[in-house]
Amino acid sequence: RQDAARKPKSPRSIPAVTIPDELPIAAHREELVGLIKTHQAIVVCGETGSGKSTQLPKFCLEAGLGRTGMIGHTQPRRLAARSIAARLAEEMATSVGGQVGYKIRFGDQTSEQTLIKLMTDGILLAETASDRDLMAYDVIIIDEAHERSLNIDFLLGYLKRLMQRRSDLKVIITSATIDAERFAEHFGSEDQPAPIVNVAGRGFCTATLVAPVIVLTKSDLSEEADDLRRQAERLSPVVVAVTVNALDEASLDTLLPWVSEGNTAALVGSSGVGKSTILNALTGARVATQG
Secondary structure (H helix, E strand, C coil): CCHHHCCCCCCCCCCCCCCCCCCHHHHHHHHHHHHHHHCCEEEEEECCCCCHHHHHHHHHHHCCCCCCCEEEEEECCHHHHHHHHHHHHHHCCCCECCCEEEEECCEEECCCCCCEEEEEHHHHHHHCCCCCCCCCEEEEEECCHHHCCHHHHHHHHHHHHHHHHCCCCEEEEEECCCCHHHHHHHHCCCCCCCCEEEECCCCCCCCCCCCCEEEECHHHHHHCHHHHHHHHHHHCCCEEEEEHHHCCHHHHHHHHHHHCCCCEEEEECCCCCCHHHHHHHCCCCEEEEEC
């Protein structure tokens, strides 16, 4: 056991914690804080948009963690580690590198004041070589554990064994809607699995818009191009279906300037001017081919 050998750090100021009410995970605030206090390991199963990645570190602060060690928070990708650190810093009214920091390959934005440290799972795995008991941390959050990369699998096994040596270390595993029970069994005791908290995702209203379709023939392109152009401008954006056998070099000259303005041309049919020729001519326009 290494608990007695742990040296407390000098006291650091703990910011006030605020949780956006619109996030689904806000409804589980008291439940999660209570579980973090009373259990060594928990599993949070939440859909994308639930707020688990940005709010769990703040729940750890509310549970009294981050005083003698950092709140370690891993991400599978460097971009995610940096963006979540930036978001947390904004919500906590601090700057990245202060109370919230991140460490990725070739980049370390942490300091003595850092309470929450975002990092890739590879960085945490590398730290086990010099800090075998991860004494720098009060809690480790393994985010997106369902991705089951080689680094994540190594960490899951390592943390399971480390929990036996460090009874003070908290472990939080977050997953999408798969494998939650398996994670709970892995980090549970002989008597019962680790508790699972299910957090719903956040939905958004959507609308389906269907653009009008104008079918152009060769005569339309050659004789009524101006009228069709004016009609298309009134309906813009619009999908223009052009029969391939109606196109020739002259009609392409009429069609291209209008399509290049951001409208969409759908080429229908299989005869006439070659599709490759037309597609090359429509470079820069959004073109869908059919037939």
